[in-house]
Amino acid sequence: MDFPGGSYQAGGKIKINLTGTQETMLAPLIARAKDAQMPESVLHDVWAVQTLAQIDHDFDKFQIDDNKASLHTLRARRLDIWTSQFLANNPTATVLHIACGLDSRCLRLNPDLTQVRWIDLDLPEVVSLRSALMPSPLGDYSLIGADATDDAWLEQIPTDRPTVVICQGLLMYLEEETGKRLIQRLASHFQTGELIIDCVGTLLLSLQHQIETLTATGSSFKWGVDDPKTLEGLHPRLRMVECLGLAELEGFERMPLNTRLMLSTYSYLPWFRYLSSYVRYNF
Template sequence: MAESIGIASPPSENQTGNKLKITFTGPQETLIGPLVARATDARSAHPILNDTDSIRVMDQIDHDFDKFGIYKTQATIYALRALCLDRWTTEFLSSNPQATVVHLACGLDDRLRRVQADLTKVRWIDLDLPDVVELRNKLIPYPEGDYRLIAADATEKAWLEQIPVDRPAIIICQGLAMFLEEESGKRMIRQIIDHFKSGQLIIDHIGTILLSFQNQVDALVATGSSWKWAIDEPKTLEALHPQLKMVECLGPTEFGDHAFLPLGTRLMMSTYSDLPWLKYISCYMRFDF
């Protein structure tokens, strides 16, 4: 079912000081998990992402955060991955200072603020479903410059028609693909590349083994949501469009220094690279197109 499409207006100031009650369920509620991870990392003695603004956002929300099972280890792993995507985005903008950035399923992630994109040159678009955009508008300040917050279903085509194709584009798709039906996810990728013509796609995915164990993932159990699409060989995504060429693919052990992780977690992760079915149990990829 197609969602409504619109460009959100800048948020009005909340004068009441009351915390916002989250009523989302399913995949939309899972946006709380990454927020908790960013805030937990920011509060740690040695933050990696150091997204201190996530603490401010989290403190404005009334929700059961504990049910997501996000503790220091999970927060560290998430922060390393988010930092990687921030770095890839910054690298693209360094080479393409006048570009379009599209952050799909942005949730409550203020990646724009972290990468400090120059909105006098960069066109930045955050996109999520209408009720998520409504919540985001109440919690995250609307930046000045060439910025739009679009309320739409990322798998639909109509939202793309709002965005000019006069610049190279970088598409950031984190924490979305695995929740989509396979054909919807593939169609989304094709539509995006057909529209923008040139740029990069940053996307994460899971391996099929995780589909069998998702009933042990706290965030999924807590929200009643499920993963639907998985891949075991990331390079196969190149077949979705003739312009797609993989630039980089990182498995679970390849996101940088794991020194802050517990020894048991490090030992477990060290086995991933040696076992073919675990090498890409989760992965982050970037493609040129």
């Protein structure tokens, strides 16, 4: 039986029908599932293991080994930490997770959903697939199917609470003006809060043919940001609080020596330090 985003197969597994940028959401899922089964797991994301076990797909084409899995989960943990810090300071906040894919962030962080309002958003076909594969948290939780770059959905999101907006793995796939417009709309819509994003540098745009997730799915990066502080200029209330390069992430020391030496050395070069960056802004 087919449904948007997938189809049920004999044996109870779901075959993914998504391609291109939407298919890339499987790469972080594979990474989190691998990490969960490592002796020194970063995220302990048991929901990723359960979700992956229900999917019929060619996972090998993503070529995610243990080192790549660890790099991904170090990034995800940093965004988890920033989100938890915001909720600790704003216990009745709204969390808006844009391009949630098959990420179990709400389940991982386990906020008190009698106090916190959590909203996950992705394209309708992704939401349909997510609903078939993952449990829905109990409490004040919503899952919205919409294109993040459209205007209509944002007008439905309440602005009565401090809001943290998480946007991971999306902006680099958008055209520059589309991505900038999304940031402007978010900063204008909410009264107060934080925006947590990740970016890739322009150098990575020229190297993207070496990224297995992109070649495996036929997708591509379109927008590179070499200095995330410049994004403050998109809105008068936007202020960068923290920006970390890959080599600056907590837990980076667990990576193999050759990886640490290469990335740490290159991080001194201005055009390389933020080859990928993890940033939070106040608004």
